[in-house]
Amino acid sequence: MGIWFTEKQTDNFGITMKIKRTLHTEQTPFQKLEMVETEEWGNMLLLDDMVMTSTRDEFVYHEMVAHIPLFTHPKPEHILVVGGGDGGVIREVLKHSSVKKATLVDIDGKVIEYSKQFLPEIAGKLDDPRVDVQVGDGFMHIAKSEKVYDVIMVDSTEPVGPAVNLFTKGFYAGIAKALKDDGLFVAQSDNPWFKGELIRSVQRDVKEIFPITRLYIANIPTYPSGMWAFTIGSKQYDPLQVPESRFHSIETKYYTKDLHKAAFILPKFVQDLCEGDSESI
Amino acid sequence: MGIWFTEKQTDNFGITMKIKRTLHTEQTPFQKLEMVETEEWGNMLLLDDMVMTSTRDEFVYHEMVAHIPLFTHPKPEHILVVGGGDGGVIREVLKHSSVKKATLVDIDGKVIEYSKQFLPEIAGKLDDPRVDVQVGDGFMHIAKSEKVYDVIMVDSTEPVGPAVNLFTKGFYAGIAKALKDDGLFVAQSDNPWFKGELIRSVQRDVKEIFPITRLYIANIPTYPSGMWAFTIGSKQYDPLQVPESRFHSIETKYYTKDLHKAAFILPKFVQDLCEGDSESI
The missing domain is CATH 3.40.50.150 (Vaccinia Virus protein VP39)
Incomplete structure (x- = not known):
């Protein structure tokens, strides 16, 4: 199996990934900092055992x-x-x-x-x-x-x-x-x-x-x-009222x-959260 | 820790979740079928160790x-x-x-x-x-x-x-x-x-x-x-040309x-996949 890192995203659920090697580990004055090289996501920054960013995503x-x-x-x-x-x-x-x-x-x-x-x-x-x-x-x-x-x-x-x-x-x-x-x-x-x-x-x-x-x-x-x-x-x-002329070309993935515009069109249960009239799913 | 089920979604990455109990396990003529009760997602159907559906999502x-x-x-x-x-x-x-x-x-x-x-x-x-x-x-x-x-x-x-x-x-x-x-x-x-x-x-x-x-x-x-x-x-x-009058009210989450409409507005790298002009991310 090798070494796997698991982030518990809730008490009962998480993600797990294979680690090629640990590049750096340090307890800073503020948090535990780890840099790891993962098989799936490239290099990754972890703070307090939570994924912060990876070179792939x-x-x-x-x-x-x-x-x-x-x-x-x-x-x-x-x-x-x-x-x-x-x-x-x-x-x-x-x-x-x-x-x-x-x-x-x-x-x-x-x-x-x-x-x-x-x-x-x-x-x-x-x-x-x-x-x-x-x-x-x-x-x-x-x-x-x-x-x-x-x-x-x-x-x-x-x-x-x-x-x-x-x-x-x-x-x-x-x-x-x-x-x-x-x-x-x-x-x-x-x-x-x-x-x-x-x-x-x-x-x-x-x-x-x-x-x-x-x-x-x-x-x-x-x-x-x-x-x-x-x-x-x-x-x-208003981010929903951006005139067409304002968009200029930039390189993105x-x-x-x-x-x-589409990012603001929310699933029903998320919309309900914003309007304050629903419990969590 | 108790019992956890891990689905390897790729060779190097997966999700993991706490199991309250297994409700049923059976090798059918077609696949391995498991019904489990999870802490996070409610009852869940697994086929060949892959999550098919859960009552929560x-x-x-x-x-x-x-x-x-x-x-x-x-x-x-x-x-x-x-x-x-x-x-x-x-x-x-x-x-x-x-x-x-x-x-x-x-x-x-x-x-x-x-x-x-x-x-x-x-x-x-x-x-x-x-x-x-x-x-x-x-x-x-x-x-x-x-x-x-x-x-x-x-x-x-x-x-x-x-x-x-x-x-x-x-x-x-x-x-x-x-x-x-x-x-x-x-x-x-x-x-x-x-x-x-x-x-x-x-x-x-x-x-x-x-x-x-x-x-x-x-x-x-x-x-x-x-x-x-x-x-x-x-x-x-065309699913993108549905007249407003066609939508009737149904209960959804x-x-x-x-x-x-918004579900068809794809991130750039997904759009590129559909147009066949890009490698996978």
Whole structure:
């Protein structure tokens, strides 16, 4: 059999995969960090025994976090990425020529360091001159920023450990303050099958602060249930009302102009979660 | 830890889940059949160590197999389900009042028998007077049928074991013959992440026989990669050109009128597979 890594995605369900070798293991001040080489997914980053990203399927998450909000905003110039130390979101952000500056704030400098070493296809753009990489607390960075950003992207871990503050109403209020008057944000919001209650509460909280609140989904095979959700909160621009002329050609493997719209068309039980009128499946 | 069942979805990747108890195990003439009670997904049918259906997530597959073709056809009256002995597709088919007769042909009578016993929420409509359940070879049934069916649904296992004939060009030619002049069919087509070559070859074969060939996807958390694909071949009606008036209200947990269209909007790499101009991811 060899060595297999199993992520328990719930108490009673998980994914399991064959490991070629472990590239690095370290307990950082914030979390357990492991870089492994897998047979199925290529190199992979694990934090606290959870799959964060792999070289084979990372394009889905990174494209879908970045391009939906960036094509929604007519001229995104100043971008903030909270978390995302692997650099994948930044790589996608830089595909938009309007972007003048992209600031990344990850609390764990080790994620950045080892992503550069072992995931160069993902982290390779962190040294671009338009990128300002800061090791620090994203919550505090947001709290001290005012009308600075066009788009904020929250690329956090799950709401346990270092990311717990990033799922609070106070954080969304801080984001609203840190955004310009026509800004918008996106946050990864876990999955509707196992975390319906979280999705519902994030939707409720964001709706109280942002006039436009939306949920969209993407298929990520190494994440729980394979269906991942993202919440958008926007002050002015609606991701469902993007004029055709705003789309410009970029190279992608998942995102398309048509998928931009289709990703918001939710299965009935997910729609019900957003409208707050259903229990979890 | 207790007892866990692991399905190896590829040589190097799988899902694993906690088993409360095994309800039934049997080697039928066609396959290994197991009914288990899982902690996460409720009762579950396994065939040859592969997850077929579970009471918690079965609605996705069964709704998406049935309702996309049935809302595409203006008046579906005679339906054939090949495979599908668990009865889930039949249950969804019967939600359409135009349906006069639904024939189910499954090669393995034991699947029908134990689904009725252990999955009554799924199999409960197999005794409906509109349903004709036949234990037999779906390939042969198709071969001897001519202009009989409005819609044929191929709810097969993977192209190994008893279902291997159901992925051949000869089978699709037989389906064309068995359908009326304005008929259409749907077949489950595995997943784009691990079986890109299969999806491409099915698309190619069906396109040679049917003027309208489409692929759509749905999220099924207990199936490999969480993204499942379905192929439609149609003589006349295009699932993307369904007039608004054709949709009538049915009770669903996944399918919606809007999702009917959105399910055909594919991620870029899946689109490329259908157009035959890309290698698998």
